[in-house]
Amino acid sequence: MKLTNTTWFWVLQLFGWGLFVAAQRLNELFNIEYPYKYSVILYSITTLFFGVLCTTLLRYFLKNQLSFDQYKKREVIQISIAYSVASILLSVSFFITNPIRNHYANHIEKFDKNTFLESFFSSFLVIFIWLFFYFLIKNSRRINENKLERLQLETNLKEAQLNTLKGQINPHFMFNSLNNIKGLIREDAEKSREMITRLSEMLRYSLAKNNIDTIALENEIKMVEHYIALSKIHLEDRLTFEKEVPKHLLDIKVPPMLIQILVENAVKHGISDLEEGGIVSLKVFDTNNNLEIRVTNTGTLNNVKNTTKIGVSNIKKRLRLLYAEKARFSLSENNNLVTATIKIPIL
Numbered sequence: 001m002k003l004t005n006t007t008w009f010w011v012l013q014l015f016g017w018g019l020f021v022a023a024q025r026l027n028e029l030f031n032i033e034y035p036y037k038y039s040v041i042l043y044s045i046t047t048l049f050f051g052v053l054c055t056t057l058l059r060y061f062l063k064n065q066l067s068f069d070q071y072k073k074r075e076v077i078q079i080s081i082a083y084s085v086a087s088i089l090l091s092v093s094f095f096i097t098n099p100i101r102n103h104y105a106n107h108i109e110k111f112d113k114n115t116f117l118e119s120f121f122s123s124f125l126v127i128f129i130w131l132f133f134y135f136l137i138k139n140s141r142r143i144n145e146n147k148l149e150r151l152q153l154e155t156n157l158k159e160a161q162l163n164t165l166k167g168q169i170n171p172h173f174m175f176n177s178l179n180n181i182k183g184l185i186r187e188d189a190e191k192s193r194e195m196i197t198r199l200s201e202m203l204r205y206s207l208a209k210n211n212i213d214t215i216a217l218e219n220e221i222k223m224v225e226h227y228i229a230l231s232k233i234h235l236e237d238r239l240t241f242e243k244e245v246p247k248h249l250l251d252i253k254v255p256p257m258l259i260q261i262l263v264e265n266a267v268k269h270g271i272s273d274l275e276e277g278g279i280v281s282l283k284v285f286d287t288n289n290n291l292e293i294r295v296t297n298t299g300t301l302n303n304v305k306n307t308t309k310i311g312v313s314n315i316k317k318r319l320r321l322l323y324a325e326k327a328r329f330s331l332s333e334n335n336n337l338v339t340a341t342i343k344i345p346i347l
Contacts, residue, residue, distance in 0.1 A: 005141070009059065016133070017051045020126065043097060050093030055130050058086040062134075083127060091123035177202075180234045191233050198230040213322060214253035214347075217284065217291075221245055223260045224282065231267050238277025239267065245284045252291055252346055255318055262295040262340050265312065270299035270338060286346060293342040301333045312340075319344065 021044045061082050066075055177199050184192040205223055221243070228241045259282070266280045278298025285292055312331070319327040319342070328343040 012137070013052055013055065016130070017048050017055075020051070021048050046093075046097045050090065050097070051126070054086050054090045054093065055127070057089075058082055058127070058130075059134065079131075083131060087124040087127040090127060091120045094120075094123065177230065180231070184234065195230055195233055198226055198233075202226050202230070213255060215256045216250065217245070217252045217254050218250035220254055220256065220259050221250070221282075223257065224263050227260055227263060228267075228280070235267070235271060235277065238274070239271050240277070240279045241282075242279060243282040245282070246286075249284055249286060249291065252286075254291065254293075254344065255322060258315060258318065258342070259293055259295070261315060262293070262342070266295050266297035266299075266338070266340070270297035274298060289346050290343045291346050293344075294339055296337050296339045298336065299338050300336065301331065301338055315342070 024044075024047075062079070065078055065082075071079075177195070181192055181195050181199070184195065202223065205219075205226075224243075228239070232239050232241075263280060263282065271278045271280060279296075280298075281294075281296040283294045283296075316329055319329055323344055326345045328341070330341045332339050332341070
């Protein structure tokens with residue numbers, strides 16, 4: 001069960017004052033003659049009571065008058081006044097309970113004006129120590145609460161950004177697919193109907209996965225295969241697709257539609273711009289507890305640079321939000337082949 005701030009205050013309050021009284025009176029309790037032991041116990045109880053009372057009133061004042069966010073001149077004056085009043089009240093309580101102490105103190109020490117002065121100054125010292133620990137605990141809790149609030153705000157911001165990025169995926173994909181359907185409606189009604197069926201299956205899948213951050217790699221690969229089948233109806237023999245995905249990796253979690261966007265970019269900005277077409281290759285493997293995803297397509301990076309690069313930008317933002325510095329994304333060109341590589345930690 002989690003203790004509230006008020007419960008913690010009373011636990012520490014009673015423990016602290018109990019320790020203070022015990023440190024002062026235990027020696028007297030064990031060394032004084034038996035008839036006077038009850039006076040020691042009574043004096044200890046009254047000291048504990050008035051100490052708790054004075055500091056509880058002090059805490060009530062501070063809690064209602066200070067914000068604990070800043071300590072300017074006004075706050076310092078309020079704390080000083082409260083400190084002085086609480087110290088005087090505690091010293092007065094010592095005088096009130098003095099007859100009880102006199103009942104046994106005269107048997108073990110000389111009780112004179114100096115003793116009263118010591119009690120007066122000890123009151124200021126005790127309240128000062130109490131204030132020191134009170135502000136130390138209060139400010140420490142305040143700092144921790146602020147850290148938690150900042151973490152919560154950052155988490156909420158990341159979730160909002162991820163939802164925005166996910167919202168960009170579906171319109172981007174729909175734009176490309178509907179353009180393909182538009183071009184085929186007059187040429188081949190049968191193929192256009194097939195494309196619409198494929199598109200509806202993909203949209204159903206993407207909508208179902210839009211509220212989660214990761215899915216099994218196997219499901220993502222199925223999404224890619226749907227997209228390739230859809231694209232091949234339009235590109236026909238100009239598109240060749242190859243994949244290498246070990247079976248033992250199919251259960252690993254990946255961000256939804258991440259690979260699909262890589263493949264989509266490879267087809268649209270690589271193969272679609274080549275009259276002779278080309279190859280899109282997907283390879284997935286694990287290295288050093290990281291999942292490495294490579295999508296290679298025939299073409300050059302110049303084709304990619306001339307696009308809006310919505311998909312690439314989206315991938316980078318999602319990886320940064322989900323994995324921070326643990327994920328990597330890169331684009332490279334070699335021998336008329338463009339390779340997009342993603343490395344993410346295996347969770």
